[in-house]
Amino acid sequence: MxxxxxxxxxxxxxxxxxxxxxxxxxxxxxxxxxxxxxxxxxxxxxxxxxxxxxxxxxxxxxxxxxxxxxxxxxxxxxxxxxxxxxxxxxxxxxxxxxxxxxxxxxxxxxxxxxxxxxxxxxxxxxxxxxxxxxxxxxxxxxxxxxxxxxxxxxxxxxxxxxxxxxxxxxxxxxxxxxxxxxxxxxxxxxxxxxxxxxxxxxxxxxxxAGITVGDLAEELNAEVLTRADTDEFVERFLVGAMSGDKALRYLRRTRDAALVTGGDRPDLQTVALEAPGVKCLILTGGFRPPGAVIGKAEEKGVPIMLVQADTLTTIDRAEDVIRSGRxxxxxxxxxxxxxxxxxxxxxxxxxxxxxxxx
Known part of the structure; x- marks a missing residue:
């Protein structure tokens, strides 16, 4: 044998x-x-x-x-x-x-x-x-x-x-x-x-190597706030905790990423929608973004999902999904x-x- x-x-x-x-x-x-x-x-x-x-x-x-x-x-x-x-x-x-x-x-x-x-x-x-x-x-x-x-x-x-x-x-x-x-x-x-x-x-x-935005939303039990396509793949997660100007320079260098940030950060959310490597936004804490952010996201074709958990918990769960999930x-x-x-x-x-x- x-x-x-x-x-x-x-x-x-x-x-x-x-x-x-x-x-x-x-x-x-x-x-x-x-x-x-x-x-x-x-x-x-x-x-x-x-x-x-x-x-x-x-x-x-x-x-x-x-x-x-x-x-x-x-x-x-x-x-x-x-x-x-x-x-x-x-x-x-x-x-x-x-x-x-x-x-x-x-x-x-x-x-x-x-x-x-x-x-x-x-x-x-x-x-x-x-x-x-x-x-x-x-x-x-x-x-x-x-x-x-x-x-x-x-x-x-x-x-x-x-x-x-x-x-x-x-x-x-x-x-x-x-x-x-x-x-x-x-x-x-x-x-x-x-x-x-x-x-x-x-x-x-x-x-x-990754998971689709749609599958990720299901795994996180997230509410999808946009009508954008959810078939894009996500392979990594970024925590949004910086100022808008610094964030844009950083986000432009990434690819196939999901930005995880508080729902009360519309400045950062707006900047992230300009980065082609950001495939979706995951907003934490149950805070809904302004209508202008949702409108821009739909215009750019970038899904936004909302979760009730805090940012750290969401990152841990999302990374576990990438490692072992769907x-x-x-x-x-x-x-x-x-x-x-x-x-x-x-x-x-x-x-x-x-x-x-x-």
Whole structure:
């Protein structure tokens, strides 16, 4: 049986989409696939229990019979972490629990996909970092990484060193057009020259990187005040707390952004409507803007949404939506599967042949 642990140099690098897409590609090859996420880190309340969303999605998309508590034996919640620090959790017992559940799930499967939790070092408090889990489960490791500047290679090399001989290869994910060529021509040869296999460079896709204004409004339970189109994508959030003149210079340098500011700042709202990179305004505190601002927004085609929460709460919620929200579904996994097929050496992972025969 082939066991592959998917981890990353940092959070929100696409582990779930890559892990589940890889599992589906294995199923398409006629292989029997199991899934496990030993540390549940994406938490929500579900029937009184704290559960990770990812195993539930895996169970649905892969048609698995294993129970969620088997796929996620350790719920790495703030309460768990506090208890571990105070000595209420036994690392040996946790390792045994993970190993026992893994053996039960893996029985009869050709491939086991193991998804890491958080980033590479999450779980260190109880000796369950992703490299330690790879050792426990005798897994090869697929390391995901983003790439924005050459300095990112330092962090990548440190992660590779932590993983050691279990490294199957590195996969760069969500690489922008501007960074694609320098990564391909300079960084990849550099890494391969040091004996670090690079299994693919997946280009950034806007539909996977952001969320539409309409979906964002629904997630924030916001009232949309304009009749403007809500199909534009938002990828980042800006807090409006500056004067109008300074704001315009700043906002003109951004792209695919939502400005979050108090509804009682019509000066800043008016300035933001002049910035082409601002795709919508999110007004907080329940304060409705003047009619003139709404009229200008409709003229410019920029949606305005109103929320009752304060600015800090709204920013936290909006960023969480971007990291884990509406794009986390079957469509995302299918899209990632296409990208892996086209831009990654899937065969090197699934059957060890070193190249994808398709």
């Amino acid at each position: 082939n066991t592959i642990l998917v981890t990353a140099t940092e959070e929100s690098t696409g582990k779930t989409a890559v892990a589940l897409a890889l599992a589906r590609l294995a199923q398409e090859r006629g292989l029997s696939v199991g899934y496990m996420k030993p540390k549940g880190t994406r938490l929500q309340s579900n029937v009184g229990k704290t559960l990770d969303e990812d195993p539930m999605l895996a169970r649905e998309l892969l048609g698995l019979d294993a129970e969620v508590h088997e796929m996620e034996p350790v719920v790495y919640s703030p309460t768990f972490i506090e208890g571990a620090i105070r000595g209420r959790e036994s690392p040996d017992e946790l390792r045994e629990e993970i190993r026992t559940n893994f053996d039960s799930i893996a029985e009869g499967h050709d491939v086991m996909i193991v998804e890491g939790g958080g980033d590479l070092t999450t779980g260190g408090i109880v000796g369950l970092t992703d490299p330690e889990i790879a050792e426990l489960l005798d897994a090869e490791v697929l390391l995901l990484s983003g790439y924005e500047t050459p300095a990112d290679v330092d962090e990548l090399l440190a992660a590779v060193d932590d993983i050691g001989d279990r490294l199957a290869g590195v996969l760069f994910n969500a690489v922008s057009n501007t960074n694609f060529d320098p990564l391909d021509t300079d960084v990849v040869p550099f890494l391969e020259g040091r004996g670090i296999p690079v299994l693919g460079v997946v280009p950034r896709q806007q539909d996977l 794009t986390r579904n079957e469509e995302t996994v299918e899209r990632m599967g296409e990208l892996l097929h086209d831009h990654a050496d899937v065969g090197a992972l699934l059957d060890g042949k070193g190249s994808d025969e398709e």
